[in-house]
Amino acid sequence: MTSRPDLALLTADDGTRFRDLDHDGVMAPFEDPRLLPDERAADLTSRLSLEEKAGLMFHSIIEMSPDGEPLTGPGMIATMGTEDMVLRRRITHANVHALASSGRATARWANTVQEMAAQGPHSIPVTISSDPRHSMVQNEGAAFSAGVMSAWPEPLGLAALDSPEAVREFADIARREYRAVGIHAALHPQIDLATEPRWGRQFHTFGPDAERVSRIAEAYLDGFQLTAELGPESVACMAKHFPGGGPQKDGEDPHFPYGREQVYPGGRFEMHLEPFRAAIARGVSALMPYYGMPVGLVRNGEAIEEVGFGYNRQVITQILREELGFDGVVCTDWGLVTDMHAMGKPLPARTWGVEHLDADERIIKAVGAGVDQFGGEECPERIVALVRDGRIDEARIDASVRRLLRVKFQLGLFDDPFVDEDAAEQIVGLEEFRESGARAQAASVIVLKNGADARAATAGQAPAAERGAASAAERSTASAATLGPVVLPLPADERRVYVEGFSEAAASRLGTVVADPADADLAVVRLAEPFDPRDDLLLESFFHQGSLEYRPGLVARLRTVAEQVPLIVDATLLRPAILAPIAEIATVLVGSAGVSDDALVDALTGAVEPIGTLPFEIPSSMDAVRASLTDVPGGTADPTFPARFRAGS
Structure with missing residues (x-):
């Protein structure tokens, strides 16, 4: 034709x-x-x-x-x-x-x-x-x-x-x-x-x-x-x-x-x-x-x-x-x-x-x-x-x-x-x-919390090679010696990584993937945005509305992961999620809105510098959201992160 x-x-x-x-x-x-x-x-x-x-x-x-x-x-x-x-x-x-x-x-x-x-x-x-x-x-x-x-x-x-x-x-x-x-x-x-x-x-x-x-x-x-x-x-x-x-x-x-x-x-x-x-x-x-x-x-x-x-x-x-x-x-x-x-x-x-x-x-x-x-x-x-x-x-x-x-x-x-x-x-x-498009995705990643030395992290965080009968303190010291500070951009070290929410190909770029955080040097988790599922009317299931809080079971499980290994969390920010409980336990916390797994890896490893700033403020609680004025930008009490925030800027 x-x-x-x-x-x-x-x-x-x-x-x-x-x-x-x-x-x-x-x-x-x-x-x-x-x-x-x-x-x-x-x-x-x-x-x-x-x-x-x-x-x-x-x-x-x-x-x-x-x-x-x-x-x-x-x-x-x-x-x-x-x-x-x-x-x-x-x-x-x-x-x-x-x-x-x-x-x-x-x-x-x-x-x-x-x-x-x-x-x-x-x-x-x-x-x-x-x-x-x-x-x-x-x-x-x-x-x-x-x-x-x-x-x-x-x-x-x-x-x-x-x-x-x-x-x-x-x-x-x-x-x-x-x-x-x-x-x-x-x-x-x-x-x-x-x-x-x-x-x-x-x-x-x-x-x-x-x-x-x-x-x-x-x-x-x-x-x-x-x-x-x-x-x-x-x-x-x-x-x-x-x-x-x-x-x-x-x-x-x-x-x-x-x-x-x-x-x-x-x-x-x-x-x-x-x-x-x-x-x-x-x-x-x-x-x-x-x-x-x-x-x-x-x-x-x-x-x-x-x-x-x-x-x-x-x-x-x-x-x-x-x-x-x-x-x-x-x-x-x-x-x-x-x-x-x-x-x-x-x-x-x-x-x-x-x-x-x-x-x-x-x-x-x-x-x-x-x-x-x-x-x-x-x-x-x-x-x-x-x-x-x-x-x-x-x-x-x-x-x-x-x-x-x-x-x-x-x-x-x-x-x-x-x-x-x-x-x-x-x-x-x-x-x-x-x-x-991929460069823009990676660059749009917002770094909200960037790292802590492994020695200062929760006891028990250590490279898998040092695990076994060693004490938590010994494992933590070994982690610092082997991997150094857990901070972005991640260095090109050999590491074992526990991942959630990644494609297999993208996860492999972060290190050798293991199935158990207890066997990992680092955990990297992508979180979907929190919302109240609804599916009564046509299109309703596509609109993520209601609460901005993560489920308590999810937070408790991530806390358990963070007690074993340094934790990097990417929070999907299609709405301003209540991040306070995640920020408390994550060593590194980033936010993203429309970023592929590979683009996120580019941001985490420094292949593309993540320069995003928050387009909105992150409220500290749902009570603060409910008390705010509907037509006024920001204005929630004691926000966890203010609008335009980026760690280190």
């Missing part, structure tokens, strides 16, 4: 080459590549049927087979086949979930989808979007692991680097991989300020510091969008979740009914707007309001309606459009109108504060609030009926359609929506990209 489909360009009377998008052999203004995106969008809006306009206002989930074939029916979460979505319902914004097993196969799928779209009356290309997919965490409702693409730290890990240059490098590489396989829009960055330590969505934020988050957001947009005015090489970003999703009551996420309330006991609503002000100034193409509803929020003497932000006219029209001057796309978070049922579990529509409204009334309220597009929904027929019944003005629909089409024209999709399948195979997961 050819590397990409033929564009089949025609030539106008004046010699201009163009795609005959409406299949009539004549170059209409919207087909003229010389005109500005706004001009082309206005012309095409005037030509579209109501059904085509309504289809543009929905951003649905799309899936493919592992070998890159479009689905002919529903998928794991997608409720319909690709042809039904694109040709029958005219939905031309699609959030892709799992990719195919290779860059070539994914690119082939994207080209097939665009060939399908070209059969429509105006050949409206499909804008293919993606949640984050360049790191470790797999969450079907929020993010995907890197797979064939290069792997980088989670956004919290990028924040730990505190380097706009590193973030810009990541975003540029991710942009190139996205565009290679036909992905044109990023449903990120997530620039919420993570001020509630328990919140389960903060692993994809850049932490709670408004100044740091704003700087990182600007670099992120520079790398993905390239310029304030999108172009054919750009990936259009949808920053989220306006006006800031961090202040969730008790840290519960509003994907679920028990997390619908967002509160501001510290009066910091304006602070949460700061990263969005920065993103708007940088030309972000779209914004996504969150599900949560503000409770008790008063701004400029006016009480804000207690309804979800996607339904809130005061927030979307008055603050975002009129006050902040944003004229880009506003797309709701997924599932604001209809209930979901997938993977054997239900998930109610996130209709917080408007539960009494039926589906049509919810659409009317959201459109009236200023929404341009409904994420995760696929019911354009409802908008068609509402317009024809006079319940929504078609001129209001046209305003949203022009914004949505403008982005497609800016991205060059009407002129060329296809990708080179051969190039995709070469670009995606390029070794240079993988190496850059």
Whole structure:
């Protein structure tokens, strides 16, 4: 097969080459590549049927087979086949979930989808979007692991680097991989300020510091969008979740009914707007309001309606459009109108504060609030009926359609929506990209406690060669003589190492692996983040929420290990875990957010210097967390480690 489909360009009377998008052999203004995106969008809006306009206002989930074939029916979460979505319902914004097993196969799928779209009356290309997919965490409702693409730290890990240059490098590489396989829009960055330590969505934020988050957001947009005015090489970003999703009551996420309330006991609503002000100034193409509803929020003497932000006219029209001057796309978070049922579990529509409204009334309220597009929904027929019944003005629909089409024209999709399948195979997961991602992972590791001389460690810590009938004191003295201080970077000594949470290959780089800490010179343990497991509603098991404390049995077992051998602990910090009991017993303690086993070994051994600093503070207890103000960064009593901490700095 050819590397990409033929564009089949025609030539106008004046010699201009163009795609005959409406299949009539004549170059209409919207087909003229010389005109500005706004001009082309206005012309095409005037030509579209109501059904085509309504289809543009929905951003649905799309899936493919592992070998890159479009689905002919529903998928794991997608409720319909690709042809039904694109040709029958005219939905031309699609959030892709799992990719195919290779860059070539994914690119082939994207080209097939665009060939399908070209059969429509105006050949409206499909804008293919993606949640984050360049790191470790797999969450079907929020993010995907890197797979064939290069792997980088989670956004919290990028924040730990505190380097706009590193973030810009990541975003540029991710942009190139996205565009290679036909992905044109990023449903990120997530620039919420993570001020509630328990919140389960903060692993994809850049932490709670408004100044740091704003700087990182600007670099992120520079790398993905390239310029304030999108172009054919750009990936259009949808920053989220306006006006800031961090202040969730008790840290519960509003994907679920028990997390619908967002509160501001510290009066910091304006602070949460700061990263969005920065993103708007940088030309972000779209914004996504969150599900949560503000409770008790008063701004400029006016009480804000207690309804979800996607339904809130005061927030979307008055603050975002009129006050902040944003004229880009506003797309709701997924599932604001209809209930979901997938993977054997239900998930109610996130209709917080408007539960009494039926589906049509919810659409009317959201459109009236200023929404341009409904994420995760696929019911354009409802908008068609509402317009024809006079319940929504078609001129209001046209305003949203022009914004949505403008982005497609800016991205060059009407002129060329296809990708080179051969190039995709070469670009995606390029070794240079993988190496850059691995270096960033290792560098993002945060050293929180760095070592003690083996002689000062707990009695009984000694190299296995000296064990046997010797006393604890004798073994400890032998350990000091043989291995010296247990401190990073670890020297290239011959050692026996007991490990937990490592792949076999990565563990072998630390020394000879033994099964019993009593036989080891050193123990290295990777800890998953603590949380309260939940699995009643769809996606709930993916959201790690609740307590930040490690189970007492785990702490007791690690204490036993530490009594036998020097202990190095890596704590996964997708939320700020309560580290005090671990810091007490570990000789070396580091934290990481999206770091592979091999990258962690690089950091521990000094192959890459770990320079990460804490993106948030580490609370001393759950009581301190519960007593803190939900919308205020830090502020817990007697934190174990302050924000921006790194041992030795």
